[in-house]
Amino acid sequence: MTNGGNLKKGSFILFKNQPHTVTRTEFVSPGKGSAFTRAKLKSVKTGAVQEFTFKSNEAIEELDVVTAEMQYSYTDDQDVYFMDPRTYEQVSISAELLEGKLGYLTPEVMMYIIFYNDKAIGVRFPSSVKLKVTYAEDATAGNRVNAPKKPVTMETGLMIHAPLFIKTGDTLIVDTETGEYISRG
Amino acid sequence: MGQYLMREKVLEGIRSFFKSQDFHEVETPLLVESPSTETYLEFFDTTLITASGTQKTGFLITSPEYAMKKLLVAGLGNIFQLGKSFRNREGLSSRHNPEFTILEWYRTPADYTHIMDDCEAMFAHLLSLTMGQPQTLKYQGTEYDMSRPWPRLSVAAAFEKFVGISSDQLLDRDQLAKVAEEKGYSVSEQTNWEELYHQLFLNEIEPHFSQLKHPIILYDYPTSQAALSKRKETDPRFAERFEFYIAGIEIGNAFSELADASEQEQRLRADLVVRKELGLKEYQLDEDFIEALKVGLPETGGIAVGVDRLIMLLADVPTIHDTMFFPVQDVFELPNRSE
Numbered sequence: 001m002t003n004g005g006n007l008k009k010g011s012f013i014l015f016k017n018q019p020h021t022v023t024r025t026e027f028v029s030p031g032k033g034s035a036f037t038r039a040k041l042k043s044v045k046t047g048a049v050q051e052f053t054f055k056s057n058e059a060i061e062e063l064d065v066v067t068a069e070m071q072y073s074y075t076d077d078q079d080v081y082f083m084d085p086r087t088y089e090q091v092s093i094s095a096e097l098l099e100g101k102l103g104y105l106t107p108e109v110m111m112y113i114i115f116y117n118d119k120a121i122g123v124r125f126p127s128s129v130k131l132k133v134t135y136a137e138d139a140t141a142g143n144r145v146n147a148p149k150k151p152v153t154m155e156t157g158l159m160i161h162a163p164l165f166i167k168t169g170d171t172l173i174v175d176t177e178t179g180e181y182i183s184r185g
Numbered sequence: 186m187g188q189y190l191m192r193e194k195v196l197e198g199i200r201s202f203f204k205s206q207d208f209h210e211v212e213t214p215l216l217v218e219s220p221s222t223e224t225y226l227e228f229f230d231t232t233l234i235t236a237s238g239t240q241k242t243g244f245l246i247t248s249p250e251y252a253m254k255k256l257l258v259a260g261l262g263n264i265f266q267l268g269k270s271f272r273n274r275e276g277l278s279s280r281h282n283p284e285f286t287i288l289e290w291y292r293t294p295a296d297y298t299h300i301m302d303d304c305e306a307m308f309a310h311l312l313s314l315t316m317g318q319p320q321t322l323k324y325q326g327t328e329y330d331m332s333r334p335w336p337r338l339s340v341a342a343a344f345e346k347f348v349g350i351s352s353d354q355l356l357d358r359d360q361l362a363k364v365a366e367e368k369g370y371s372v373s374e375q376t377n378w379e380e381l382y383h384q385l386f387l388n389e390i391e392p393h394f395s396q397l398k399h400p401i402i403l404y405d406y407p408t409s410q411a412a413l414s415k416r417k418e419t420d421p422r423f424a425e426r427f428e429f430y431i432a433g434i435e436i437g438n439a440f441s442e443l444a445d446a447s448e449q450e451q452r453l454r455a456d457l458v459v460r461k462e463l464g465l466k467e468y469q470l471d472e473d474f475i476e477a478l479k480v481g482l483p484e485t486g487g488i489a490v491g492v493d494r495l496i497m498l499l500a501d502v503p504t505i506h507d508t509m510f511f512p513v514q515d516v517f518e519l520p521n522r523s524e
Binding site: 029035036 | 225275276277278279281369371375376379380383384386387388392
Protein backbone atom coordinates (compact mmCIF):
# COMPACT_ATOMS: atom_id res chain seq x y z
CA MET A 1 0.00 0.00 0.00
CA THR A 2 1.09 3.53 -0.70
CA ASN A 3 -0.85 6.80 -0.72
CA GLY A 4 -1.53 9.63 -3.12
CA GLY A 5 1.17 11.85 -1.67
CA ASN A 6 3.84 9.17 -2.12
CA LEU A 7 2.83 8.07 -5.59
CA LYS A 8 5.91 7.90 -7.80
CA LYS A 9 6.42 7.96 -11.50
CA GLY A 10 7.26 4.45 -12.66
CA SER A 11 5.31 2.64 -9.98
CA PHE A 12 2.59 0.08 -10.64
CA ILE A 13 -0.81 0.36 -8.99
CA LEU A 14 -4.24 -1.16 -9.05
CA PHE A 15 -6.63 1.55 -10.23
CA LYS A 16 -10.34 0.73 -10.59
CA ASN A 17 -9.28 -2.92 -10.29
CA GLN A 18 -7.00 -2.72 -13.31
CA PRO A 19 -3.19 -2.73 -13.29
CA HIS A 20 -1.73 0.62 -14.30
CA THR A 21 1.68 2.19 -14.45
CA VAL A 22 2.16 5.76 -13.28
CA THR A 23 3.79 7.79 -16.04
CA ARG A 24 3.64 11.22 -14.44
CA THR A 25 2.71 12.83 -11.15
CA GLU A 26 2.08 16.45 -10.36
CA PHE A 27 1.34 18.17 -7.09
CA VAL A 28 -1.99 20.02 -6.96
CA SER A 29 -3.09 22.52 -4.33
CA PRO A 30 -6.59 23.59 -5.25
CA GLY A 31 -6.78 26.31 -2.64
CA LYS A 32 -8.12 25.46 0.76
CA GLY A 33 -7.94 21.90 2.04
CA SER A 34 -5.39 19.16 1.73
CA ALA A 35 -3.03 18.46 -1.10
CA PHE A 36 -3.70 16.24 -4.08
CA THR A 37 -1.59 14.36 -6.59
CA ARG A 38 -2.60 14.41 -10.23
CA ALA A 39 -1.30 11.27 -11.91
CA LYS A 40 -1.13 10.12 -15.48
CA LEU A 41 -1.95 6.42 -15.52
CA LYS A 42 -1.39 3.96 -18.30
CA SER A 43 -3.27 0.68 -18.35
CA VAL A 44 -0.78 -2.16 -18.70
CA LYS A 45 -3.44 -4.20 -20.49
CA THR A 46 -4.72 -1.76 -23.08
CA GLY A 47 -2.14 1.04 -23.06
CA ALA A 48 -5.00 3.51 -22.55
CA VAL A 49 -3.94 6.66 -20.71
CA GLN A 50 -6.01 8.62 -18.24
CA GLU A 51 -5.54 11.26 -15.60
CA PHE A 52 -6.76 10.93 -12.06
CA THR A 53 -6.33 13.18 -9.06
CA PHE A 54 -5.76 11.34 -5.77
CA LYS A 55 -6.13 12.73 -2.28
CA SER A 56 -2.65 12.78 -0.81
CA ASN A 57 -3.81 10.65 2.13
CA GLU A 58 -5.75 8.22 -0.05
CA ALA A 59 -4.64 4.59 0.15
CA ILE A 60 -3.53 3.18 -3.17
CA GLU A 61 -2.90 -0.50 -3.75
CA GLU A 62 0.46 -1.18 -5.29
CA LEU A 63 0.71 -4.18 -7.58
CA ASP A 64 2.35 -7.27 -6.20
CA VAL A 65 5.05 -7.43 -8.84
CA VAL A 66 8.08 -9.66 -9.12
CA THR A 67 11.19 -8.78 -11.07
CA ALA A 68 13.66 -10.87 -13.02
CA GLU A 69 16.97 -9.87 -14.55
CA MET A 70 16.90 -10.31 -18.32
CA GLN A 71 18.69 -9.30 -21.47
CA TYR A 72 17.26 -7.27 -24.34
CA SER A 73 17.07 -9.26 -27.58
CA TYR A 74 15.07 -7.41 -30.26
CA THR A 75 12.06 -5.26 -31.09
CA ASP A 76 9.43 -5.87 -33.74
CA ASP A 77 6.48 -3.71 -34.82
CA GLN A 78 4.61 -3.95 -31.57
CA ASP A 79 6.64 -5.73 -28.98
CA VAL A 80 9.99 -5.72 -27.28
CA TYR A 81 11.58 -9.12 -26.53
CA PHE A 82 13.79 -10.01 -23.60
CA MET A 83 15.55 -13.23 -22.72
CA ASP A 84 16.55 -14.87 -19.51
CA PRO A 85 20.29 -15.54 -20.05
CA ARG A 86 20.23 -18.70 -17.90
CA THR A 87 17.07 -20.46 -19.10
CA TYR A 88 16.85 -18.79 -22.56
CA GLU A 89 13.21 -18.22 -21.75
CA GLN A 90 11.82 -15.33 -23.80
CA VAL A 91 9.20 -12.75 -22.81
CA SER A 92 7.64 -9.87 -24.72
CA ILE A 93 6.30 -6.50 -23.62
CA SER A 94 4.17 -4.14 -25.65
CA ALA A 95 6.46 -1.38 -26.96
CA GLU A 96 3.77 1.09 -25.97
CA LEU A 97 4.53 0.41 -22.31
CA LEU A 98 8.17 1.37 -22.84
CA GLU A 99 7.28 4.60 -24.59
CA GLY A 100 10.22 6.95 -24.78
CA LYS A 101 12.63 4.36 -23.37
CA LEU A 102 13.31 2.21 -26.44
CA GLY A 103 16.46 4.20 -27.16
CA TYR A 104 18.11 2.86 -24.00
CA LEU A 105 17.84 -0.79 -24.98
CA THR A 106 21.06 -2.56 -25.96
CA PRO A 107 21.85 -6.28 -25.70
CA GLU A 108 24.74 -5.51 -23.33
CA VAL A 109 22.52 -4.15 -20.61
CA MET A 110 20.75 -6.31 -18.06
CA MET A 111 17.30 -4.99 -17.18
CA TYR A 112 14.85 -5.86 -14.49
CA ILE A 113 11.67 -7.08 -16.13
CA ILE A 114 8.60 -6.54 -14.00
CA PHE A 115 6.02 -9.31 -13.87
CA TYR A 116 2.46 -9.15 -12.60
CA ASN A 117 0.47 -12.40 -12.56
CA ASP A 118 3.24 -14.02 -14.65
CA LYS A 119 2.90 -11.41 -17.38
CA ALA A 120 5.70 -8.96 -18.18
CA ILE A 121 4.32 -5.44 -17.73
CA GLY A 122 7.35 -3.21 -17.54
CA VAL A 123 11.06 -2.72 -17.41
CA ARG A 124 13.12 -1.11 -14.71
CA PHE A 125 16.06 0.53 -16.42
CA PRO A 126 19.39 1.11 -14.76
CA SER A 127 19.69 4.81 -13.87
CA SER A 128 22.19 5.23 -16.70
CA VAL A 129 23.30 3.26 -19.74
CA LYS A 130 26.41 3.27 -21.95
CA LEU A 131 25.70 3.98 -25.60
CA LYS A 132 27.96 4.48 -28.60
CA VAL A 133 27.74 7.64 -30.71
CA THR A 134 27.05 6.78 -34.36
CA TYR A 135 26.82 10.35 -35.58
CA ALA A 136 28.05 13.61 -34.09
CA GLU A 137 27.99 16.88 -35.97
CA ASP A 138 31.06 18.99 -36.42
CA ALA A 139 31.70 20.91 -33.18
CA THR A 140 31.34 24.29 -34.86
CA ALA A 141 27.72 23.56 -35.78
CA GLY A 142 26.65 23.47 -32.14
CA ASN A 143 24.36 25.87 -30.36
CA ARG A 144 26.69 28.30 -28.62
CA VAL A 145 24.06 30.72 -27.35
CA ASN A 146 22.91 28.69 -24.39
CA ALA A 147 24.87 25.78 -22.97
CA PRO A 148 27.46 24.75 -25.54
CA LYS A 149 25.87 21.48 -26.64
CA LYS A 150 25.06 19.77 -29.91
CA PRO A 151 22.74 16.96 -30.96
CA VAL A 152 24.36 13.53 -31.34
CA THR A 153 22.81 10.25 -32.51
CA MET A 154 23.41 7.07 -30.55
CA GLU A 155 23.63 3.48 -31.79
CA THR A 156 19.98 2.88 -30.84
CA GLY A 157 18.72 5.87 -32.80
CA LEU A 158 18.37 7.91 -29.62
CA MET A 159 19.20 11.59 -30.03
CA ILE A 160 20.71 13.46 -27.10
CA HIS A 161 22.47 16.76 -26.51
CA ALA A 162 26.14 16.32 -25.70
CA PRO A 163 29.12 18.66 -25.25
CA LEU A 164 30.80 19.99 -28.37
CA PHE A 165 33.91 17.79 -27.95
CA ILE A 166 31.99 14.51 -28.42
CA LYS A 167 32.88 12.65 -31.63
CA THR A 168 31.42 9.79 -33.63
CA GLY A 169 32.57 6.50 -32.07
CA ASP A 170 32.69 7.83 -28.48
CA THR A 171 30.86 5.92 -25.78
CA LEU A 172 28.63 8.05 -23.56
CA ILE A 173 26.84 7.51 -20.27
CA VAL A 174 23.24 8.67 -20.60
CA ASP A 175 20.67 9.25 -17.85
CA THR A 176 17.68 6.99 -18.60
CA GLU A 177 15.32 9.19 -16.62
CA THR A 178 16.03 12.53 -18.26
CA GLY A 179 17.75 11.49 -21.48
CA GLU A 180 20.63 13.77 -20.56
CA TYR A 181 24.34 13.31 -21.18
CA ILE A 182 26.21 12.44 -17.97
CA SER A 183 29.79 11.82 -19.07
CA ARG A 184 32.03 10.00 -21.50
CA GLY A 185 32.01 6.27 -20.78
CA MET B 186 14.67 34.23 -26.81
CA GLY B 187 11.24 35.67 -27.69
CA GLN B 188 9.54 33.57 -25.05
CA TYR B 189 11.65 35.23 -22.34
CA LEU B 190 11.07 38.74 -23.63
CA MET B 191 7.29 38.17 -23.54
CA ARG B 192 7.57 38.79 -19.79
CA GLU B 193 8.76 42.33 -20.40
CA LYS B 194 5.86 43.00 -22.80
CA VAL B 195 3.25 41.57 -20.44
CA LEU B 196 4.50 43.55 -17.43
CA GLU B 197 4.46 46.69 -19.56
CA GLY B 198 0.95 45.88 -20.80
CA ILE B 199 -0.40 45.30 -17.30
CA ARG B 200 0.97 48.66 -16.16
CA SER B 201 -0.38 50.55 -19.16
CA PHE B 202 -3.80 48.94 -18.72
CA PHE B 203 -4.18 49.94 -15.08
CA LYS B 204 -2.69 53.40 -15.58
CA SER B 205 -5.33 54.00 -18.27
CA GLN B 206 -8.01 52.97 -15.75
CA ASP B 207 -6.85 55.46 -13.08
CA PHE B 208 -5.24 52.97 -10.74
CA HIS B 209 -2.31 53.75 -8.47
CA GLU B 210 0.58 51.32 -8.56
CA VAL B 211 1.71 50.44 -5.03
CA GLU B 212 4.49 48.46 -3.37
CA THR B 213 4.02 46.67 -0.05
CA PRO B 214 6.47 44.60 2.04
CA LEU B 215 7.58 41.13 0.98
CA LEU B 216 8.99 40.46 4.47
CA VAL B 217 6.32 40.56 7.21
CA GLU B 218 5.76 39.47 10.78
CA SER B 219 2.21 38.15 10.26
CA PRO B 220 1.61 36.40 6.95
CA SER B 221 -1.81 35.33 5.72
CA THR B 222 -3.46 32.44 7.52
CA GLU B 223 -4.34 30.00 4.74
CA THR B 224 -4.04 26.56 6.23
CA TYR B 225 -2.76 24.98 3.02
CA LEU B 226 0.16 27.33 2.47
CA GLU B 227 3.67 26.90 3.80
CA PHE B 228 5.89 29.90 4.26
CA PHE B 229 9.51 30.78 3.89
CA ASP B 230 10.69 32.12 7.21
CA THR B 231 13.78 33.99 8.23
CA THR B 232 15.00 36.12 11.11
CA LEU B 233 15.02 39.88 11.30
CA ILE B 234 17.86 41.08 13.54
CA THR B 235 18.13 44.70 14.64
CA ALA B 236 21.47 46.41 15.28
CA SER B 237 20.95 45.96 19.02
CA GLY B 238 20.39 42.24 18.53
CA THR B 239 16.61 42.01 18.90
CA GLN B 240 15.39 39.05 16.88
CA LYS B 241 12.03 38.58 15.21
CA THR B 242 10.80 35.79 12.99
CA GLY B 243 9.92 37.16 9.58
CA PHE B 244 7.98 35.56 6.77
CA LEU B 245 7.94 36.08 3.03
CA ILE B 246 4.41 36.90 1.89
CA THR B 247 2.27 34.40 -0.01
CA SER B 248 0.30 37.36 -1.42
CA PRO B 249 0.24 41.12 -0.74
CA GLU B 250 -3.47 41.08 0.11
CA TYR B 251 -3.47 42.31 3.74
CA ALA B 252 -1.20 45.27 3.12
CA MET B 253 -3.14 46.33 0.05
CA LYS B 254 -6.41 46.26 1.97
CA LYS B 255 -4.88 48.50 4.63
CA LEU B 256 -4.16 50.97 1.81
CA LEU B 257 -7.79 50.73 0.67
CA VAL B 258 -8.94 51.60 4.19
CA ALA B 259 -6.52 54.54 4.10
CA GLY B 260 -8.47 55.78 1.09
CA LEU B 261 -6.09 55.21 -1.81
CA GLY B 262 -8.90 54.12 -4.13
CA ASN B 263 -8.16 51.83 -7.07
CA ILE B 264 -4.76 50.19 -6.63
CA PHE B 265 -2.66 47.49 -8.25
CA GLN B 266 0.62 45.80 -7.44
CA LEU B 267 2.98 43.73 -9.56
CA GLY B 268 5.54 41.87 -7.52
CA LYS B 269 6.86 38.61 -6.13
CA SER B 270 5.23 36.24 -3.66
CA PHE B 271 6.54 33.02 -2.20
CA ARG B 272 5.04 29.65 -1.39
CA ASN B 273 7.02 26.85 0.14
CA ARG B 274 6.53 23.10 -0.17
CA GLU B 275 4.30 23.37 -3.23
CA GLY B 276 6.27 20.82 -5.17
CA LEU B 277 7.51 21.43 -8.64
CA SER B 278 5.05 21.45 -11.48
CA SER B 279 4.58 23.12 -14.81
CA ARG B 280 2.41 25.70 -13.02
CA HIS B 281 4.37 26.27 -9.82
CA ASN B 282 7.60 27.98 -8.87
CA PRO B 283 8.25 28.74 -5.18
CA GLU B 284 8.98 32.37 -6.06
CA PHE B 285 6.45 33.73 -8.51
CA THR B 286 5.14 36.96 -9.96
CA ILE B 287 1.74 38.03 -8.73
CA LEU B 288 -0.61 40.78 -9.85
CA GLU B 289 -3.24 42.02 -7.45
CA TRP B 290 -5.71 44.77 -8.07
CA TYR B 291 -8.53 46.24 -6.02
CA ARG B 292 -11.30 48.37 -7.43
CA THR B 293 -13.64 50.49 -5.33
CA PRO B 294 -16.54 51.00 -5.14
CA ALA B 295 -16.94 47.65 -6.88
CA ASP B 296 -17.72 43.96 -6.46
CA TYR B 297 -16.51 40.77 -8.12
CA THR B 298 -18.53 41.36 -11.28
CA HIS B 299 -16.50 44.51 -11.98
CA ILE B 300 -13.35 42.44 -11.54
CA MET B 301 -14.67 39.93 -14.11
CA ASP B 302 -15.00 42.84 -16.55
CA ASP B 303 -11.47 43.98 -15.68
CA CYS B 304 -10.06 40.52 -16.41
CA GLU B 305 -11.65 40.45 -19.83
CA ALA B 306 -10.54 43.98 -20.67
CA MET B 307 -6.98 43.46 -19.41
CA PHE B 308 -6.57 40.24 -21.36
CA ALA B 309 -7.89 41.94 -24.52
CA HIS B 310 -5.36 44.73 -23.97
CA LEU B 311 -2.50 42.22 -23.54
CA LEU B 312 -3.57 40.31 -26.65
CA SER B 313 -3.71 43.50 -28.71
CA LEU B 314 -0.29 44.48 -27.47
CA THR B 315 1.39 41.12 -28.07
CA MET B 316 -0.62 39.56 -30.93
CA GLY B 317 -1.99 42.64 -32.66
CA GLN B 318 -5.65 41.66 -32.07
CA PRO B 319 -7.85 41.16 -28.96
CA GLN B 320 -9.99 38.23 -30.18
CA THR B 321 -7.95 35.06 -30.41
CA LEU B 322 -5.32 33.33 -28.33
CA LYS B 323 -3.27 30.59 -29.96
CA TYR B 324 -1.85 28.30 -27.31
CA GLN B 325 -0.09 24.96 -27.90
CA GLY B 326 -1.83 24.37 -31.20
CA THR B 327 -5.35 25.35 -30.17
CA GLU B 328 -7.19 28.58 -30.93
CA TYR B 329 -9.18 30.11 -28.09
CA ASP B 330 -11.98 32.58 -28.69
CA MET B 331 -11.30 35.36 -26.20
CA SER B 332 -14.18 37.64 -27.24
CA ARG B 333 -16.07 39.34 -24.44
CA PRO B 334 -17.96 38.63 -22.31
CA TRP B 335 -16.38 35.33 -21.28
CA PRO B 336 -18.80 32.50 -20.46
CA ARG B 337 -19.63 32.29 -16.75
CA LEU B 338 -20.64 29.25 -14.71
CA SER B 339 -21.44 29.04 -11.00
CA VAL B 340 -19.84 26.31 -8.88
CA ALA B 341 -23.28 24.92 -8.04
CA ALA B 342 -24.22 24.82 -11.75
CA ALA B 343 -20.90 23.12 -12.57
CA PHE B 344 -21.57 20.37 -10.02
CA GLU B 345 -25.10 20.00 -11.35
CA LYS B 346 -23.88 19.81 -14.95
CA PHE B 347 -20.83 17.57 -14.57
CA VAL B 348 -21.50 15.61 -11.38
CA GLY B 349 -25.29 15.60 -11.55
CA ILE B 350 -25.98 16.81 -8.00
CA SER B 351 -27.91 19.64 -6.36
CA SER B 352 -26.54 22.39 -4.10
CA ASP B 353 -27.97 20.56 -1.10
CA GLN B 354 -26.06 17.41 -2.00
CA LEU B 355 -22.95 19.43 -2.74
CA LEU B 356 -22.90 21.20 0.61
CA ASP B 357 -23.65 18.22 2.84
CA ARG B 358 -20.67 16.04 3.80
CA ASP B 359 -22.59 12.76 4.04
CA GLN B 360 -24.57 13.23 0.85
CA LEU B 361 -21.42 14.23 -1.02
CA ALA B 362 -19.57 11.21 0.40
CA LYS B 363 -22.34 8.98 -0.94
CA VAL B 364 -22.11 10.55 -4.39
CA ALA B 365 -18.33 10.15 -4.43
CA GLU B 366 -18.50 6.56 -3.28
CA GLU B 367 -21.02 5.70 -5.98
CA LYS B 368 -18.63 7.17 -8.53
CA GLY B 369 -15.87 4.88 -7.29
CA TYR B 370 -13.84 7.27 -5.15
CA SER B 371 -12.19 6.03 -2.02
CA VAL B 372 -14.15 7.42 0.91
CA SER B 373 -13.65 6.70 4.60
CA GLU B 374 -14.99 8.03 7.89
CA GLN B 375 -12.04 10.41 7.97
CA THR B 376 -12.64 11.85 4.52
CA ASN B 377 -13.84 15.39 5.09
CA TRP B 378 -16.10 17.58 2.99
CA GLU B 379 -13.24 19.62 1.55
CA GLU B 380 -11.43 16.55 0.27
CA LEU B 381 -14.61 15.26 -1.35
CA TYR B 382 -15.39 18.63 -2.87
CA HIS B 383 -11.91 19.09 -4.30
CA GLN B 384 -11.48 15.54 -5.53
CA LEU B 385 -14.80 15.67 -7.38
CA PHE B 386 -13.97 19.10 -8.71
CA LEU B 387 -10.49 18.09 -9.89
CA ASN B 388 -11.62 14.84 -11.52
CA GLU B 389 -15.15 15.52 -12.74
CA ILE B 390 -15.21 19.25 -13.51
CA GLU B 391 -11.82 20.83 -14.09
CA PRO B 392 -10.82 18.46 -16.94
CA HIS B 393 -13.78 19.82 -18.96
CA PHE B 394 -12.28 23.30 -18.78
CA SER B 395 -9.24 22.22 -20.78
CA GLN B 396 -11.56 21.02 -23.57
CA LEU B 397 -13.19 24.45 -23.93
CA LYS B 398 -12.15 26.66 -26.82
CA HIS B 399 -12.85 29.78 -24.77
CA PRO B 400 -12.07 31.06 -21.26
CA ILE B 401 -14.46 30.40 -18.43
CA ILE B 402 -15.29 32.24 -15.23
CA LEU B 403 -16.30 29.93 -12.39
CA TYR B 404 -18.10 31.89 -9.66
CA ASP B 405 -19.90 31.67 -6.30
CA TYR B 406 -17.92 29.20 -4.19
CA PRO B 407 -19.19 27.46 -1.07
CA THR B 408 -18.55 29.90 1.78
CA SER B 409 -16.00 27.60 3.41
CA GLN B 410 -13.89 27.99 0.26
CA ALA B 411 -13.82 31.75 0.33
CA ALA B 412 -11.55 32.97 3.11
CA LEU B 413 -11.64 36.68 2.40
CA SER B 414 -14.81 37.06 0.37
CA LYS B 415 -18.26 38.36 1.12
CA ARG B 416 -21.21 35.99 1.45
CA LYS B 417 -23.92 36.28 -1.16
CA GLU B 418 -26.90 38.18 0.17
CA THR B 419 -29.30 36.00 -1.80
CA ASP B 420 -27.75 32.69 -0.66
CA PRO B 421 -25.26 32.93 2.23
CA ARG B 422 -24.17 29.29 1.73
CA PHE B 423 -22.09 30.67 -1.14
CA ALA B 424 -19.61 33.53 -1.28
CA GLU B 425 -18.77 36.05 -3.99
CA ARG B 426 -15.55 34.54 -5.27
CA PHE B 427 -14.54 33.62 -8.81
CA GLU B 428 -11.65 31.99 -10.60
CA PHE B 429 -11.01 32.21 -14.30
CA TYR B 430 -9.50 29.59 -16.55
CA ILE B 431 -7.88 29.90 -19.95
CA ALA B 432 -6.91 26.70 -21.80
CA GLY B 433 -7.89 24.79 -18.66
CA ILE B 434 -5.36 26.67 -16.58
CA GLU B 435 -6.43 28.63 -13.53
CA ILE B 436 -5.15 32.16 -13.92
CA GLY B 437 -6.80 34.29 -11.24
CA ASN B 438 -8.80 34.17 -8.03
CA ALA B 439 -11.11 37.06 -7.09
CA PHE B 440 -13.43 38.17 -4.32
CA SER B 441 -16.02 40.70 -3.41
CA GLU B 442 -13.92 41.58 -0.42
CA LEU B 443 -15.20 40.74 3.03
CA ALA B 444 -15.47 44.01 4.97
CA ASP B 445 -17.01 42.67 8.19
CA ALA B 446 -14.14 42.85 10.70
CA SER B 447 -15.60 40.43 13.22
CA GLU B 448 -16.45 37.77 10.64
CA GLN B 449 -13.00 38.18 9.12
CA GLU B 450 -11.34 37.84 12.54
CA GLN B 451 -13.35 34.70 13.27
CA ARG B 452 -12.37 33.10 9.96
CA LEU B 453 -8.68 33.95 10.43
CA ARG B 454 -8.62 32.66 14.01
CA ALA B 455 -10.31 29.46 12.86
CA ASP B 456 -7.57 29.08 10.23
CA LEU B 457 -4.88 29.51 12.88
CA VAL B 458 -6.49 26.80 15.01
CA VAL B 459 -6.41 24.44 12.03
CA ARG B 460 -2.77 25.35 11.36
CA LYS B 461 -1.95 24.47 14.94
CA GLU B 462 -3.80 21.14 14.65
CA LEU B 463 -1.90 20.34 11.47
CA GLY B 464 1.38 21.07 13.22
CA LEU B 465 2.18 23.96 10.87
CA LYS B 466 4.23 26.97 11.89
CA GLU B 467 2.38 29.32 14.18
CA TYR B 468 2.44 33.09 14.22
CA GLN B 469 0.44 36.08 15.35
CA LEU B 470 -2.69 37.19 13.56
CA ASP B 471 -2.20 40.48 11.70
CA GLU B 472 -4.09 42.65 14.23
CA ASP B 473 -3.51 45.78 12.14
CA PHE B 474 -5.45 44.17 9.33
CA ILE B 475 -8.42 43.49 11.60
CA GLU B 476 -8.15 47.04 13.05
CA ALA B 477 -8.16 48.45 9.54
CA LEU B 478 -11.32 46.52 8.67
CA LYS B 479 -12.96 47.95 11.83
CA VAL B 480 -12.24 51.45 10.53
CA GLY B 481 -14.04 50.40 7.38
CA LEU B 482 -13.08 48.80 4.09
CA PRO B 483 -14.97 50.44 1.24
CA GLU B 484 -17.00 48.18 -1.02
CA THR B 485 -14.21 46.49 -2.95
CA GLY B 486 -13.62 43.84 -5.57
CA GLY B 487 -10.13 42.37 -5.74
CA ILE B 488 -8.13 39.66 -7.44
CA ALA B 489 -4.79 37.85 -7.50
CA VAL B 490 -3.47 36.76 -10.89
CA GLY B 491 -0.57 34.40 -11.59
CA VAL B 492 1.47 36.52 -13.97
CA ASP B 493 3.86 33.71 -14.91
CA ARG B 494 0.91 31.67 -16.17
CA LEU B 495 -0.37 34.65 -18.15
CA ILE B 496 3.06 35.01 -19.76
CA MET B 497 3.17 31.26 -20.42
CA LEU B 498 -0.09 31.51 -22.40
CA LEU B 499 0.98 34.54 -24.41
CA ALA B 500 4.47 33.14 -25.07
CA ASP B 501 2.86 29.82 -26.13
CA VAL B 502 5.17 27.69 -23.96
CA PRO B 503 4.07 24.62 -21.95
CA THR B 504 5.45 25.53 -18.52
CA ILE B 505 5.92 28.70 -16.51
CA HIS B 506 9.59 27.75 -16.13
CA ASP B 507 10.02 28.45 -19.84
CA THR B 508 9.12 32.09 -19.19
CA MET B 509 11.78 32.60 -16.51
CA PHE B 510 15.46 33.32 -17.02
CA PHE B 511 16.18 31.43 -13.80
CA PRO B 512 13.50 28.91 -12.79
CA VAL B 513 14.00 27.36 -9.37
CA GLN B 514 15.63 24.22 -10.74
CA ASP B 515 18.39 26.40 -12.23
CA VAL B 516 18.86 28.30 -8.97
CA PHE B 517 18.88 25.27 -6.65
CA GLU B 518 20.25 21.80 -7.27
CA LEU B 519 17.04 19.78 -6.91
CA PRO B 520 16.38 16.09 -7.45
CA ASN B 521 14.34 15.67 -10.63
CA ARG B 522 13.63 11.98 -10.28
CA SER B 523 10.67 12.02 -7.95
CA GLU B 524 8.34 14.15 -10.07
